[in-house]
Amino acid sequence: MHALLEAIATLPASQQAQRLFHGRGGLFPGCEHLSLDLYPPAVVLTSFAPLADEALQSVGDALQQRWQQLYPGEPLTWVYQCRALGAAETRLVQGSLPEPHTVQEDDARYLVHVLRGQNHGLFLDMAEGRRWVRQFIARQPDPERCTVLNLFAYTCAFSVAALQAGAGQVVNIDMSKAALASGQQNHRLNQLAGGQFWGHDIFSSWGKITRTGPYQLVIMDPPSYQKGSFVATKDYARLIKRLPDLLAPGGFALLCLNAPELPLAFLQDQMAALAPELEFIEQMANPAIFADVSPDRALKVLAYRMPS
16 A cells, blocks of 8 residues: 555645546556545545555545645545445545535536445546547537537536537437436536437437438447446447448547457457448557556557548
């Protein structure tokens, strides 16, 4: 835990949602089960193994000391979530959370819920992907004519980024109506129009999805494994096969995969076999804090282009 305590001692002052320590990347021996995130005003410690009370006390003391250095007189709020098999728990250790709890990333605000479930409403590792979407839309000759398809939209953070950059319309699709309701709140938080929200099973809705296209940008950010919904090893191919019919000439596809067990070649090989007409453009760099001993284990985000 020494590396975590060292990181806490040098935390920067920030009002932006971000990861603060990424033990999961394997760069800090003995801390592979730990991560620390900032969802202002809350610091969230996540452990994939149970932590003893003494360890939690050490973390709390270190956070308290650094917090008072950064924000003298301001109370510390921190949350502990244990995701160990058979011992899952989330608790507010100290302080209080705002209700509603909203955080900022760049110029956007997002609703989060750090005490409910394992997904807090904003995936911090996808920050560079959202920035790429902003830049893509902004450099289009007529952004207002851009239509974006956001598959597995979750709380629609990609949609917020696209609309803030000037996109005319984003179609958000997700099976979870609760997640889409949060997505609608995110649009309202940022005073955005132009979003559509479809609570559909994507694999049963290709007719409707295709009729609304073609799209200048298609974003695919599925779960790696969600029983009864999506299993990357067999279902990603079903998405890739549809890309040529969904994309406008010159349109782009952004493919995301967060599955440590699947290498980069998994996506590249399927694209070459199932959508060979699309040209590989680039791989997104992840936020530096998410560095991993094995790039193949880290989040993979690839951009492809449909010929004009």
